[in-house]
Amino acid sequence: MRRMHGTAAAALLLALCFAVQGRAAVAWGDKGENVVKIQTRLKQYGYMDAPADGIFGQETYNAVIWFQKKNGLKADGVVGPATAAALGIRLNGTGTQTAVSYNESEVYTLARLVHAEARGEPYVGQVAVAAVVLNRVRSSFFPNTISAVIYQAGAFDCVADGQINLSPDGDAIRAARDAMNGWDPTGGCVYYYNPATATSAWIWSREVRLCIGAHCFAI
DSSP: OOOOOOOOOOOOOOEEEEEEEOOOSBOTTOBSHHHHHHHHHHHHTTSOOSOOOSBOOHHHHHHHHHHHHHTTOOOSSOBOHHHHHHHTOOOSSOSOEEEEEEEHHHHHHHHHHHHHHHTTSOHHHHHHHHHHHHHHHHSTTSOSSHHHHHTSTTSOHHHHTSGGGSOOOHHHHHHHHHHHTTOOTTSSOOEEEOTTTOOOHHHHTSOEEEEETTEEEEO
């Protein structure tokens, strides 16, 4: 996992509370009836061979991407209204109202971390990186704010090498917001690393729950 050090820059923080539309979609990490519907139809159409087990993981994600590309849809691996309609299914229980409170400066800081650590990764992998930060905030073993987690000494290389200061693109900002609005593709992981570049024996000792793109996510 990448390491970082430094202190959070002072900023004027404006606390805003949004009543946002819940994620009217089904995506990596989701489980249940909607996932079974998606998998069943993907199998029926020849995009997927794996069982319809109700767990949205790598094989389902790959099948959704393939289906979206073949049908002229945005290939983001997320089954929203357009993809569901193309599959000929109706999703249950999506689009409920959820109250989300967050700070816009923290959103931007999280997006900068996502951009620095995961640009070029699949979109779901960018959300997963953001979710790891938020899972740390909720854990008693890490600092309790987004900025403090990101700028904790020795946590991420992107702070030490200055990439944290790059301006995040639209995907990184959207990924930060999606994670803040409750999407956690990792299922609660608090670590991630690139097995192709990781040199720490300690990080290799963590229990890996899943891998997305170049990153493995662990507890």
